[in-house]
């Protein structure tokens with residue numbers, strides 16, 4: 652009889668009982684609706700133990716990789732510890748490296764704390780030590796690198812970004828918690844075409860995801876579109892061109908809204924460029940990051956061009972409400 656551990660208490664699951672039925676029988680009401688694995692209201696995470704594959708049917712690969720499952724169709728084959736969310740510890744680390752990537756984007760490399768695991772493209776929440784002001788920043792490093800890389804854009808009047816530019820120095824201590832987010836690459840389907848589209852520092856998660864994809868030896872075509880209002884807003888061009896030259900299946904396409912198209916790039920509205928460039932996007936896996944209205948428009952456009960919702964991963968960089 653498998654044991655389900657939830658919030659420090661053990662519950663015994665009867666033969667042929669689902670996790671949802673077991674918890675309900677013990678008076679623990681988890682969110683649920685359809686009770687047939689369709690609506691995903693009862694999605695929960697196995698913190699320990701492995702959910703049976705049929706309890707993960709229909710979930711995105713990134714959720715499966717994080718051990719999420721549907722409690723209403725999960726008949727556990729062994730003990731499991733389940734949680735609605737996990738509380739991340741706070742890490743205190745030093746800034747190792749700071750470098751301007753263009754006039755309004757700075758690259759930070761932070762110490763990687765022991766035991767901190769993440770997927771390239773997830774984000775962390777950075778705290779300003781003086782007052783605990785908190786903002787999210789995407790991880791541009793890959794999981795095998797021994798530092799954490801962030802790309803921070805200076806926002807006019809922005810509290811955190813201006814402190815990062817003008818106050819934070821190499822050797823200073825910062826605090827963060829995380830990781831979070833499901834915008835990352837899960838290996839598998841190696842022939843699947845991939846499309847990565849980012850505006851501004853939306854390149855940060857994509858830079859991590861792209862190198863992850865290449866490290867895993869993905870075989871299908873990979874298109875990276877980096878968009879900016881104008882050419883000075885692009886960054887990491889030399890590195891991305893070098894990656895493009897070394898990998899036959901990669902095309903790096905810089906895009907600008909105003910001014911001449913960059914070398915090998917496109918001038919136009921990034922929301923429309925993917926379907927204009929590639930035609931149908933049926934069968935693609937797509938990653939979209941950066942400015943929220945553009946990410947939302949892109950999500951709609953790639954869906955209309957044929958990409959399944961299951962294969963669209965996005966991180967709109969929504970602003971924080973006023974602190």
Ligand SMILES: Cc1cc2nc3c(=O)[nH]c(=O)nc-3n(C[C@H](O)[C@H](O)[C@H](O)COP(=O)(O)OP(=O)(O)OC[C@H]3O[C@@H](n4cnc5c(N)ncnc54)[C@H](O)[C@@H]3O)c2cc1C
Nearest residue numbers: 786787788789802803804809810811812852855968969970
């Ligand atoms: C999941 C996630 C990942 C993120 N990843 C990154 C990343 O990798 N790199 C990065 O640079 N940012 C990223 N952001 C945005 C970041 O969290 C902050 O919102 C941003 O740095 C601005 O913070 P601030 O304190 O400087 O500005 P605030 O003090 O919060 O804002 C100042 C003013 O600027 C406006 N504003 C805020 N952000 C912007 C903007 N981007 N453009 C125009 N106006 C703005 C606000 O509405 C406000 O009026 C991410 C956000 C999320 C939710």
